[in-house]
Amino acid sequence: MAEQAHPALPDRDRLARLAELQAAFLASAERADPATKVPSCGRWDVRQLVVHLARIHHWAAAQAERRQEVPLGRGPFDLPALYAACAAELREALARLDPDARAWTLLDDGIPRAEQTGTVAFWHRRQLLETLVHLWDLRIATGEGCAGDDADWLDCLDEVVGTMHPRQVRLGRAPAPEARVTLAPEDVDGTWTLQGAPADAPEVVVRGPVRSLALLAWGRASLDDAALDVDGDRALAAAELARGLTP
Incomplete structure (x- = not known):
């Protein structure tokens, strides 16, 4: 089913907020020791967390465009460069596409094609919140403290x-x-x-x-x-x- 906005949710420019959180994640990743463990993500360390979020951004850009992504490969990667490139790829795809255009989204998994409702706007929100949660993971791991504001966490x-x-x-x-x-x-x-x-x-x-x-x-x-x-x-x-x- 299509997402319905809760009355308490404020109107937001989610694409702009995504860019802000991506910049914060990149800055923290550049400061972090890649071998630092990330307790909130099981056995992952910072390197695995950064690569994961980069891959998710890369995949989501393709989902928004309704195409299969080109695999990034196994690495090793230059972490800041990888994340910056995938973050920019996602932002540029979402900015280029009409938010109301049809997209492949998590709303439509298991839903008959005729009933699918996913649009590009889904990914504005989903990737903002994916970045928010993993920025929290990263900053807790590195001791930098919490991330996001109340509007982010309410969303x-x-x-x-x-x-x-x-x-x-x-x-x-x-x-x-x-x-x-x-x-x-x-x-x-x-x-x-x-x-x-x-x-x-x-x-x-x-x-x-x-x-x-x-x-x-x-x-x-x-x-x-x-x-x-x-x-x-x-x-x-x-x-x-x-x-x-x-x-």
Whole structure:
């Protein structure tokens, strides 16, 4: 289905914000030791994280243009040069294309062709948020501190609940929720509830800063985070989150 904007989301120039976050990621990558471990990404180090995001940008540019990407190869790579080139490729493709033009997107996985709705604008948002989360990963690994502002993290939370988690369920990567887990930012009007639970399912409300809730949804935080409060069965909420809201 097409993405629907939550009333609390501000209007944003996502392509411009993508460029800002890419520049921040490149600057941090240039300062970082490539061998530094990235705890939020399993066994990855900085080198693997930078190559991953570069590859994702390269792939997304092709998806927006509805073509197969040319593989980048196995490397080794000059990390800053690789990332800068792939980031620019993505920005230039998205700037050149009509945001309303049809594109291959994650909205359409498993959807009959006649019902597909993905457009280039999807990638403005998806790549902004991909960059945001991995900039956070990089800066936490290097000790530079958090990244992004509340508008970024609100967009991130909305995308998980409205797009990424429903896709996980649609593709059979996660079961439909057995509890109504609601994420309630204390610094934003509105709440976000995981879709698909039975109407009579028990409800658990998790409250906290929007950044903490978005990181929780992306598996970068846990319910033990001191910034989060849980109203309801904590074990139920933990079980739903453990099934994976994102790829």
